[in-house]
Amino acid sequence: MSSNATRRTLLAGAPAVAALALAACSEEPSGPVLAADADLPTAVPEGTRLVIGDPAQQLAFELSGLLGQLTFDYEWANISGGPKSAEAFRAKSLDISSVADIPPIHATWTNLPVKIVAAAGRIDPLEHPIYDLGVAPGVDVASLEDLAGKKIAYSPGQAQGALILRVLDAAGLSQDDVELVELPSTADTYSNALAGGEVDVAPIGGTQVKSYLNKYASDGATAIPHGLRDDPWTLYAPIEVLEDADKAAAIAQYVRLWGAAKLWTRANREEWINAWYVDHEGLPYEDGEYLFDREGEPDFPETWDETIERHQETIEVVAEGTGNEVFDAEEIYDRRFEPLVAEGIAEYGEAGAS
Known part of the structure; x- marks a missing residue:
């Protein structure tokens, strides 16, 4: 040195x-x-x-x-x-x-x-995922197949966006089967979009999963595993x-x-x-x-x-x-x-x- x-x-x-x-x-x-x-x-x-x-x-x-x-x-x-x-x-x-x-x-x-x-x-990796799929209060999504017809947060060019495309592929769905809502995956953007009803589903990770459920589970918010390597x-x-x-x-x-x-x-x-x-x-x-x-x-x-x-x-x-x-x-x-x-x-x- x-x-x-x-x-x-x-x-x-x-x-x-x-x-x-x-x-x-x-x-x-x-x-x-x-x-x-x-x-x-x-x-x-x-x-x-x-x-x-x-x-x-x-x-x-x-x-x-x-x-x-x-x-x-x-x-x-x-x-x-x-x-x-x-x-x-x-x-x-x-x-x-x-x-x-x-x-x-x-x-x-x-x-x-x-x-x-x-x-x-x-x-x-399936036991330790980076992301879960956050589900908005009042929205019924218990499996990947339930994503059909839902509004899903999507960030092109980022890992979260690619995960959504892979999730749709795994579920046998196309982009025509859902509504992709382009949002930047920064800070609490996705959590806020879920809570505000802007989207039905969004990939959230880290403490976002914990804080989102702590705040909104009583209103019916949930999170499900996506089952893919991320x-x-x-x-x-x-x-x-x-x-x-x-x-x-x-x-x-x-x-x-x-x-x-x-x-x-x-x-x-x-x-x-x-x-x-x-x-x-x-x-x-x-x-x-x-x-x-x-x-x-x-x-x-x-x-x-x-x-x-x-x-x-x-x-x-x-x-x-x-x-x-x-x-x-x-x-x-x-x-x-x-x-x-x-x-x-x-x-x-x-x-x-x-």
Whole structure:
């Protein structure tokens, strides 16, 4: 690590991308050009810098001591998710970001060339879903087949929107069988839309499920499981960033520690609940416990074969539902990074580096 290394967190709220752009965090590629079929460099040159959009992992790296293993200059951007990270990628103000499986698909369809460099999920994903289907008070939905004729919240280009398309497919329904109501899946938008009767059904996750039922169950609100895997978790980066040999080396180093940092959070339950859910997210401790337990254990596959196969199925369902072209899921994975997470876990496990 260089003595004058940049170590900053960019607190990016609503003006996230503007803040990143003003900070001029991610320069034009400065390292040697790295061909797509060339081996990843094993050394990170001094002065290499990444802007990383992975807020929860930032804290995990700090608490676990793994932050000290990064030998490049880094800036943390409090930004994740598809829309904001894609906008920042286009502005060349972000190098890598944490998202579900839909943003890389949507980026490809909108002419933003990206590659997935890390992939994970959850052990027993059907027992630990990210989302449930919230049902508005007074609406009778007890199974997926009951969705016929209902107004359903839908967010194109986001994980929640893709989940709805997959749910309809699983139920044997088409978009013509329901009314999709386009709404941004931000904060409590979906919960409020359900409570206000704007929609009959919406995918809600995290503490939204708990708070929605606490507030409106007495009025007849319910939530049902959708019964599908909704756990994909990836790191993705613009292809032009990966063509910079120096940045690619830094990303490889980050990816190698990514899984170990996550495992540290699971092995240090109370410390993580207090640090992330209570101190960072401002939630009561009991809500942090609820979210921690709901999340379950992470799964870091040593091979991406099944991950890519499931991703292909998602591409095909979403393409049919949105009118986009089907493409080969393999195209958006950079297999050079495939073994790195397992290597880092083998070295650091869940103990971190502290």
